[in-house]
Amino acid sequence: MTVKIAPSILSADFARLGEEVKAIDDAGCDWVHIDVMDGHFVPNLTFGPAIIKAVRPYTTKVFDVHLMIDPAQPYIEDYAKAGADIIVVHAEADKHLDRSLQLIRSLGKKAGVSLNPATPESVIEYVMDKLDLVLVMSVNPGFGGQSFIEAQLDKIARIKTMIGRRPIDLEVDGGVTADNAHKVIAAGANVLVAGSAVFKTNDYAANIAAIRGSKAAA
Numbered sequence: 176m177t178v179k180i181a182p183s184i185l186s187a188d189f190a191r192l193g194e195e196v197k198a199i200d201d202a203g204c205d206w207v208h209i210d211v212m213d214g215h216f217v218p219n220l221t222f223g224p225a226i227i228k229a230v231r232p233y234t235t236k237v238f239d240v241h242l243m244i245d246p247a248q249p250y251i252e253d254y255a256k257a258g259a260d261i262i263v264v265h266a267e268a269d270k271h272l273d274r275s276l277q278l279i280r281s282l283g284k285k286a287g288v289s290l291n292p293a294t295p296e297s298v299i300e301y302v303m304d305k306l307d308l309v310l311v312m313s314v315n316p317g318f319g320g321q322s323f324i325e326a327q328l329d330k331i332a333r334i335k336t337m338i339g340r341r342p343i344d345l346e347v348d349g350g351v352t353a354d355n356a357h358k359v360i361a362a363g364a365n366v367l368v369a370g371s372a373v374f375k376t377n378d379y380a381a382n383i384a385a386i387r388g389s390k391a392a393a
């Protein structure tokens with residue numbers, strides 16, 4: 176299975192965001208992960224659609240937009256127009272998840288749902304046919320640089336079983352590093368988000384390659 180790496184630009188230099196997006200593209204990333212936070216669903220504030228639109232010309236790679244906002248539904252169209260390719264809403268922030276997923280697809284975008292660490296996988300059982308991606312949060316959302324919550328490995332494996340042969344990506348976000356990525360992949364993930372592990376040094380290509388090549392310590 177080919178694993179995709181989606182660097183989170185939450186850890187990029189915001190003063191040079193366009194150049195940073197180009198740099199991770201040049202460094203061999205697969206997708207660009209964009210963390211949208213509202214200071215309400217999560218205790219932090221980040222980008223709105225205007226910033227996404229501004230950095231869109233710096234790469235042709237997939238924009239994977241992780242909406243940590245409540246409510247999300249009224250803003251979905253704005254993020255679609257700004258240049259998102261995948262729009263991910265949080266199950267906990269959406270009273271009408273089924274409707275949001277339908278809306279995202281009706282705008283011609285891929286629809287994803289994200290689950291906080293304490294949220295059970297059962298919330299996606301009746302929307303499987305409307306999903307293109309499931310994002311398992313392996314930290315509590317809001318900040319980069321936190322430690323991976325090991326209990327999520329079991330949830331990743333359960334969701335992998337639920338997905339079966341459906342064409343649904345299984346993305347894992349939070350605390351993913353070259354040291355633990357192999358466990359996340361073994362549990363069933365095929366898309367890894369990494370913020371601090373990619374942007375920690377200037378050699379983004381080496382950092383991405385290290386996550387891709389992650390192996391258990393001998």
Ligand SMILES: O=C(CO)[C@@H](O)[C@H](O)COP(=O)(O)O
Pocket residue numbers: 183185186208210241314315316317318319320321348349350351368369370371372
């Ligand atoms: O959605 C989030 C945080 O809420 C993530 O996308 C983080 O930005 C990942 O950062 P690291 O844990 O990899 O540093």
Ligand SMILES: [Fe+2]
Pocket residue numbers: 183208209210241348368
């Ligand atoms: Fe994220």
